Amino acid sequence: MLLDRLHGAEAYRAVLAFLVRQWRTRLPLVAGVVAAIVGSTLADVFLPLFAGRLVDALSTADRTAARGDALLAFAAMAGLGLITLALRHVAWALVVPLTLSTMQAVAQAGFHRVQRLSTDWHANSFAGSTVRKVSRGMWALEGLNDTLLLELLPAFTVLLGTMILLGLQWPVMGLVIGLGSLVYLGIVVMLATRVIAPAAQLSNVWDSRLGGALSDAVGANAVVKAFGAESREDARLARLLGKWNRRTHRTWMRITWSITAQFALLLVLRTAIVGTALWLWWTGAASPGDVAYVLTTYFVVHGYLRDIGSHINRVQRGVNEMEELVALEAEPYGVADRPGATALAVTDGDLQFEHVTFHYAGHETPLYRDLSVHIPAGQRVGLVGRSGSGKTTFVKLVQRLYDVTGGCIRIDGRDVSGVTQASLRAHIAIVP
Template sequence: MSPVRPRRENAYRGVLAFVFRQWRARLGLVAGLVAAITCATLADVFLPLYAGRLVDALAEADRDAALRAALPAFGAMAALGVAHIGLRHVAWSLVVPLTLGTMADVARAGFHRVQRLSTDWHANSFSGSTVRKISRGMWALDGLNDTLLLALLPSVVVLLGTMVLLGLHWPAMGVVIGLGTLAYVGTAIGLATRVIAPAAQLSNGWDTKLGGTLSDAIGNNAVVKAFGAEGREDARLSGILAKWHKRTRRTWMRVTWSVTGQLGVLLALRTAIVGVALWLWWTKAATPGDVAYVLTTYFVVHGYLGDIGQHINHLQRAVNEMEELVALDAEPYGVADRPGATALAVTGGAIRFAAVTFHYAGHATPLYRDLSVTIPAGQRVGLVGRSGSGKTTFVKLVQRLYDVTGGHVRIDGTDVADVTQASLRENIAIVPQEPVLFHRSLAENIAYARPGASAAAIERAARLANAHDFIARLPKGYGTLVGERGVKLSGGERQRVALARAFLADAPILILDEATSSLDSESEALIQQAMERLMRGRTAIVIAHRLSTVRSLDRILVFDHGRIVEDGTHAALIHRPSGQYRALFEIQAAVGA
C-alpha cells in the first residue's frame, strides 16, 4: 500500500476528531443546529410530494373539484416553504456563535501551545509559518463547520428521505436513486481523497513556506538593506512563488477535472431517473402527477448532489488546511510541568548542579557529564570560556528551558523539575545580550516583568537602570511605541529598558548575558553602573564575553567543552601561569578588549 494513503486517512481521522472535541464544548448549540437544519431539509423532501398531488388535482375535469383538491396541497407547499426558511434561519443563526466560539478556542489553544513549546522547537521554526498554520487552520474551521453541519448533513437527509419516500411508492425508482447516489458520492469522495488531497497537501506546504519566507525577509529588513540584498530576496521569493504556483495550479486543475467528472455522473443519473419515470407512466404505474413528483424530487436531489461534490471538495480543502494546526496541537511540549508540580519558594537563591549530565538532541556526545557546582545565595559569579564551551547552556538549565539528561539542578535545595516553570522563571530576572522588545509602549515593556505595576514603580526602575533620562526626552515619554522588536531604539537604549525590566522584576536570581558588549563607551558606562546596582543582594550569574566585566565579581567559573576547568576570583585565576582564564585575558588585552 502506498504510504500516502494512510497519511491521508490519518489526516481525516485526526482533523475530524479535533473538530468533534471543539463541538463537545458547545454541545447544546450543535444539537440545536442539527435539529433545525434536519427539519428544514425534510421540508424540502416533502415538497415534491405535494407538488405531484397538486398536478393530479388540476387534472380533474371538474374545475371546482380540482380547486378544492388543489388547495390543501397548495397550502401544504406554502407551509413547508415557510418552515424551511424559518428553520434554516435558526440553523444559520446558531452556527454563528458556534463557529466564532470554536475559532476563538482554536486560536487560543494554538497560541497557548506554541508559547509553551520547547526552545529547540522555536529555534527550528519560522514564526511566520507558525502564525500561518494557526490562522489558516482557524479559518478552515469556519468552512469545515459550514460544510459538515449546513451542507453535507442536509444532503444526507434529503438523499435518505427521498430514497425512502420514492422507494415506498416505486421500489425500482428507489433502487435507481440509491445506486446513483452511491455512485456519485463514491466518485466525489474518491476524487477528493485520492486525486485532490495529495496535490493539496503539497500546495499547502508551499503556502506555509511562502509565509515563512515573507516573514523572514521582512523581519530582517535591516540586514537586507545593510547588504543591498533587495534583489537577492526578490529572486528568492520568486523561486518560492514559482514552486507554489506550480503546485497550486496542479491542485486547482485537479479540482476542475473532479467537478467535470461529477457532473458526468449526475447526467447519467438524471437520464436513468427520467427514463424510469417514463417507463412507470407508460406501464400506468404512475400518474402525470406522480411523474411531476418524481421530476421535482429529482431537481431537489440534483441540487443537493451537485452541492455534495463541492462540499466534499471544500471538506477536503478544510482538512488539508487544518492538518498542520492539528499536528501543532499534538506537538509535545518538550519541557512540561510534572504532575503535582508546586510553586518555587526562593529563600536565598542558592543554585546547585548535582552530577548533571546533559545531551542536546542530535548531538553524538553529551555537553555535560556529571557536572557538579554550587553557587551560594547572594554570590556574583561570572561564566567565561570559548564559544560552545557550555556557558549559555548552564543558564538555560537553571531556567529549565531544557531538562537535564541525568542529575539534578536545584535552587535552595528544590529540584527545578519539581516546580512549575512559571514560578521558577518568576524568580529569575534575565538581561540578554540582545534584548528584544514588544511593539508596545516603553511603560508596557518595562512593566512586562510585573503586570499592573504603578507608573511610579516603572519610573523608579527606569531611573535605577539609567533609562529615565532618554525616555523623558522622547515626545510621548513612557507612552512611546518602540517598534517591532524595539527597532526604534538604539542598542544601548534597548539594553537599559531590559535592565529596568529586571529591576522591576526584583527577582532573587539574576542572569546577565554580557549586557555591555558592542556598545559605545557612554552607554557601556551607564549600563555597567546600572548592572552593579542590580546585582546587589542577588544571586547573579554573568555570562562574560569581555573579561574586563567580571574582574569585580565574587567568583569566576571557566568552562571548556562542558567542564568547569577553573574556579576562583579574578585575582587568583590571573596568577595561574598556564591557566585558561589568564590566556583568554591576555589575548583580549592584546587586542584592546
C-alpha cells in the same frame, strides 16, 4: 515532523476527531443547529410530493371537485416553504456563536501550545510559517463547520428522505435514486481523498513556506539591508513562488477535472431517473402528477447532489488546511511539567548544579560532563568563556528550557525538574 505521518484517511480522522472534540464542548449549540437544519431539509423533501398532488388536481376534469385538493396542496407547499425559511434562519443564527467560539478557542489553544513547545522546536521552525498554520487552521474550521452542519448534513437528509419516500411508492425508483446516489458519492469521495487531497497537502506545505519566507524576510529587513541582501531575498522568494505555482496549479487542475467528472455522473443519474419515471407512466404505474412529483424531486436531489461534490471538495480543502494545526496539537512539548509538580517558592536563591551532564540532541559529545557548581544566595557571578562554551545553556538549564541528561539542578534545595515551569520562570528571567 508529525505532519509527515499524516496522509489520506489518517489526516481526515485526525482533523475530524479534533473537530468533534470541539463540538462536544458546545453540545447545546450543535444540537440546535442539527435539529433546525434537519427540520428545514425534511420540509424540502415533502415539497415535491404536494407539487405532484397539485398537478393531479389541476389536471382533473371536474374542477369543482378538485378545487379543495388544489387549495390544500397549495397551502401545504406555502406552509412548508415558511417552515424551511424559519428553521434555516435558526440554524444559521446558531452556527454563528458556535463557529466564533470554536475559532477563538482553537486559536487560543494553538498559541498556548506553540508558546510552550521546546526551545529546539522554535529554533528549527520559521515563525511566519507557524503563524500561517495557526491562522489558516482557524479559518478552515469556519468553513468546515458550515460545510458539515449546514450543507452536507441537509444533503444527506434529502437523499435518504427522498429514497425512502419514493421507494415506498415505487420501489424501483427508490432503488435507482439510492444506487445512483451511492455510486456518485463513492466516486466523489474517492476523487477528493485520493486525487485532490495529496496534491492539496503539498501545495499547503509550500504555501506555509512562502508565508514564512515573506514574514521572516520582512521581519529581518534591517539585517537584510545591513548585508545588502535584497537581491538574494528576491531570488529566494522567486524560487519559492515557482515551486508554489507548480504545486498549486496541479491541485487546481485536479479540482477542475474532478468537477467535470461530477457533472458527467449527474447527467447519467438524471437520465436514469427521468427514464424510470417515463417507464412508470407508460406502464400506468404513475399519473402525470406523479411524473411531476418525480421530476420536481429530481431537481431538488440534483441540486443537493451537485453541491455535495463541492461540499466534499471544501471538506477536503478544510482538512488539508487544518492538518498542520492539528499536528501542532500533537507535537510533544519536549520539556513538560512532571506529574505531581508543585509551584516553586524561592526564599533565598541558593543555586546548585550537582554532577550535571548535558548534551544537545544530535550531539554525541556532552557540553557539560559531571559539572558541579554552587552559587550561594545573594552572590553575583559572571560567566566568561568562548562562544559555544555553554554560558547561555547554563542559564537555560536553570530555567529548565532543557532537561539535564544526568545529575540535577537545585534552587533552595529543590530539584527544578519537580516544580512547575510557570513558577520556575516567574522567578528567573533572561534578557537576551
